[in-house]
Amino acid sequence: MSTTITIFNLVRDGLERVEQKMRETPRLVGGGERVPPHPVLNDALEYLVSTGGKRLRPALTLLVSHIFPAEPERVVSLAAAIELLHTATLVHDDLIDGALLRRGHTTLNATWTPAATVLTGDYFFARAADLAAQTKSMQVIRRFSHTLMVICSGEIKQLFDKRAGLNRQGYYDRIYAKTAALFAAATESAAVLGNAPELAVAALREYGEQLGMAFQIVDDVLDFVGEESNMGKPVGGDLQSGLITLPTLWFLEQHQDHELLAKILDNGHQDDASVQEAVNIIRQSGAIEATLDEARQFIRRSQAALEMLSPGVYRDALWELSDFVVERNR
Amino acid sequence: MSTTITIFNLVRDGLERVEQKMRETPRLVGGGERVPPHPVLNDALEYLVSTGGKRLRPALTLLVSHIFPAEPERVVSLAAAIELLHTATLVHDDLIDGALLRRGHTTLNATWTPAATVLTGDYFFARAADLAAQTKSMQVIRRFSHTLMVICSGEIKQLFDKRAGLNRQGYYDRIYAKTAALFAAATESAAVLGNAPELAVAALREYGEQLGMAFQIVDDVLDFVGEESNMGKPVGGDLQSGLITLPTLWFLEQHQDHELLAKILDNGHQDDASVQEAVNIIRQSGAIEATLDEARQFIRRSQAALEMLSPGVYRDALWELSDFVVERNR
Numbered sequence: 001m002s003t004t005i006t007i008f009n010l011v012r013d014g015l016e017r018v019e020q021k022m023r024e025t026p027r028l029v030g031g032g033e034r035v036p037p038h039p040v041l042n043d044a045l046e047y048l049v050s051t052g053g054k055r056l057r058p059a060l061t062l063l064v065s066h067i068f069p070a071e072p073e074r075v076v077s078l079a080a081a082i083e084l085l086h087t088a089t090l091v092h093d094d095l096i097d098g099a100l101l102r103r104g105h106t107t108l109n110a111t112w113t114p115a116a117t118v119l120t121g122d123y124f125f126a127r128a129a130d131l132a133a134q135t136k137s138m139q140v141i142r143r144f145s146h147t148l149m150v151i152c153s154g155e156i157k158q159l160f161d162k163r164a165g166l167n168r169q170g171y172y173d174r175i176y177a178k179t180a181a182l183f184a185a186a187t188e189s190a191a192v193l194g195n196a197p198e199l200a201v202a203a204l205r206e207y208g209e210q211l212g213m214a215f216q217i218v219d220d221v222l223d224f225v226g227e228e229s230n231m232g233k234p235v236g237g238d239l240q241s242g243l244i245t246l247p248t249l250w251f252l253e254q255h256q257d258h259e260l261l262a263k264i265l266d267n268g269h270q271d272d273a274s275v276q277e278a279v280n281i282i283r284q285s286g287a288i289e290a291t292l293d294e295a296r297q298f299i300r301r302s303q304a305a306l307e308m309l310s311p312g313v314y315r316d317a318l319w320e321l322s323d324f325v326v327e328r329n330r
Numbered sequence: 331m332s333t334t335i336t337i338f339n340l341v342r343d344g345l346e347r348v349e350q351k352m353r354e355t356p357r358l359v360g361g362g363e364r365v366p367p368h369p370v371l372n373d374a375l376e377y378l379v380s381t382g383g384k385r386l387r388p389a390l391t392l393l394v395s396h397i398f399p400a401e402p403e404r405v406v407s408l409a410a411a412i413e414l415l416h417t418a419t420l421v422h423d424d425l426i427d428g429a430l431l432r433r434g435h436t437t438l439n440a441t442w443t444p445a446a447t448v449l450t451g452d453y454f455f456a457r458a459a460d461l462a463a464q465t466k467s468m469q470v471i472r473r474f475s476h477t478l479m480v481i482c483s484g485e486i487k488q489l490f491d492k493r494a495g496l497n498r499q500g501y502y503d504r505i506y507a508k509t510a511a512l513f514a515a516a517t518e519s520a521a522v523l524g525n526a527p528e529l530a531v532a533a534l535r536e537y538g539e540q541l542g543m544a545f546q547i548v549d550d551v552l553d554f555v556g557e558e559s560n561m562g563k564p565v566g567g568d569l570q571s572g573l574i575t576l577p578t579l580w581f582l583e584q585h586q587d588h589e590l591l592a593k594i595l596d597n598g599h600q601d602d603a604s605v606q607e608a609v610n611i612i613r614q615s616g617a618i619e620a621t622l623d624e625a626r627q628f629i630r631r632s633q634a635a636l637e638m639l640s641p642g643v644y645r646d647a648l649w650e651l652s653d654f655v656v657e658r659n660r
Contacts, residue, residue, distance in 0.1 A: 026476070026479070028476045028479060028480060034480075034503055034506050034507075035480050035483050035484050035487070035503055035506060035507040035511075036483070037479065037483050038483045038486045038487050038490065040486060040490050041482075041483060041486055089452075092448050092449070092452060095448065096444070096445040096448060096449070113489070114426070114444065115426040115489055116486065116489050116490070118422050118425065118426060118448055118451075119422070119426070119482050119485050119486050119489070120482075120486065121448075121452075122419075122422060122451075122452075122455065122478070122482045123478075123479060123482035123483065123486070125452065125455055125456075125478070126455075126475045126476075126478035126479040126482060127475070127479060129459050129474075129475040129478075130472060130475035130476065130479070133468065133471045133472050133475060136468060138463065138466060141463045141471060142460060142463050142464075144459075145456045145457070145459040145460035145463060146356070146358045146456075146460065148452070148453075148455070148456035148459075149356070149358060149367065149453060149456040149457060149460070150358060150364075150365045152371075152449050152450075152452045152453035152456060153365050153366070153367050153368045153371060153453065154365050155449050156368045156370060156371055156446065156449050156450065156453070157365070157368050159443070159445055159446050159449070160368065160370050160446070173364055173365055176364050176365060177364075177365040181365075
């Protein structure tokens with residue numbers, strides 16, 4: 001825990017400026033003053049920024065920028081763009097999933113109509129794109145739009161390809177699209193802005209990607225073992241909505257025709273008692289330990305990618321951040 | 331009609347390349363190959379492009395680019411970005427409105443779940459942003475994200491501010507955000523790409539904005555007088571959904587306490603017979619003629635903006651396109 005505090009202390013000032021940037025209302029060009037951002041959009045943004053998460057993605061961007069420095073204003077814009085893109089995708093995800101809580105706070109869709117929630121997400125996408133443009137790097141801007149394409153395509157795959165997650169490759173592709181792609185964009189783009197040598201850009205991209213994979217695997221584990229009070233959402237939610245994550249996948253590899261699991265996954269939403277029973281069965285099967293072992297392999301790969309960089313406090317911080325990702329409990 | 335054919339002939343080749351560009355699957359950078367665009371996304375795009383409208387917005391971009399030429403690939407990217415942004419907003423709009431038909435074809439949300447429709451719209455936004463980035467002009471890229479912000483903010487205003495459209499200014503601001511902002515972006519951005527002098531950029535922006543205002547007013551008139559077979563959607567739909575457009579506004583200025591109108595607008599959705607009766611009353615009141623007169627004033631302003639440009643076949647085409655917008659019947 002003290003390690004994490006140390007790491008985040010390294011970028012505390014930067015993160016403050018990132019949050020400030022996320023909140024900043026852009027002065028719209030060309031007639032935009034006729035229809036300034038509606039107050040409810042600013043309120044929604046303020047709410048989402050103030051109830052935001054750990055800021056892991058912008059922290060990654062800032063740490064990399066300490067290794068390969070660029071103009072501070074562009075770095076802050078990049079980090080804010082990454083976090084706001086993340087925020088925008090969550091707004092639409094929560095609507096789609098009908099989630100009422102995130103990080104213990106009510107979601108937008110819990111109180112707003114679907115129409116207002118869709119449009120607010122769209123507005124955040126536009127604002128995130130505008131922040132990405134403020135990096136003034138074509139490579140970063142295109143990486144940004146490509147990352148959003150990957151995220152959307154991954155979610156569409158999950159909707160349309162029934163049981164797409166029923167094997168490792170399907171699962172890995174899904175969590176790459178869902179999480180690792182944006183982590184990779186956060187680290188790689190910072191290296192690009194800092195004019196890092198090509199090999200360092202590739203290494204930092206690899207670091208972000210492997211870290212993102214581990215992060216999502218741990219997130220999926222926490223859906224089984226987390227405390228509801230820590231998670232801010234019910235435990236077993238993935239299983240209840242029919243989503244197969246790595247612990248379930250591991251369990252099914254050992255028990256191919258498990259009756260209760262088959263019933264839950266075939267029929268989608270199930271009663272709380274059945275889901276709780278399945279969660280307990282999976283927890284007691286060794287699936288959690290096996291899954292965390294896999295996450296640690298991704299962490300080791302992320303750390304290995306750092307070895308080509310010169311040693312230093314910020315490289316060390318990235319290294320330790322990787323360890324933190326597996327040990328965190330929410 | 332023959333005038334329109336002549337105008338569109340001037341940009342026919344360009345429009346073909348624009349549609350091709352809209353359909354083109356981008357080769358995603360950095361890990362994108364792991365999650366290529368899902369086939370249903372390409373199918374949806376193909377469907378929407380092949381059932382697309384008149385391509386007025388990209389035609390505007392192309393015509394301006396003939397006056398102020400730029401690298402053809404960048405011009406085509408810009409025109410495709412503008413049209414795809416328009417397409418993406420329609421995908422979410424139709425979902426929000428529960429519209430089942432557009433231009434006589436079923437909407438995505440008529441056959442897909444809300445979740446799939448939201449994500450497909452998001453994917454199109456990302457792809458449109460990527461096309462905008464391919465113009466390689468920072469000014470164009472930022473105009474693009476700002477325009478999307480204006481569009482979203484206008485729609486949010488419509489949702490949250492009850493009766494926001496109950497006066498001229500509210501109505502004009504709404505149609506500016508809904509339509510004129512993107513028309514202005516289409517003409518202004520083309521001028522920017524073509525390195526037009528600042529005054530010409532401003533004039534072409536003004537042309538696009540005024541034309542867009544006229545276009546939306548005529549669209550709102552067509553909701554009263556159009557044939558359902560031409561419109562591809564039911565007549566009187568705006569009124570039925572409680573949306574106050576200029577013909578209704580004009581009518582209410584003359585008949586402040588009209589009982590039937592008040593009933594329809596207060597209660598939102600009403601029975602078809604009442605709406606049809608209200609449509610007939612408004613049609614017979616002179617509101618349509620008065621509204622079209624206003625549209626013609628915007629057209630005259632759009633044409634006046636062209637006067638500072640050197641005479642020529644493409645300037646004439648823009649001029650005539652303005653007239654076409656008011657005379658069109660769908």
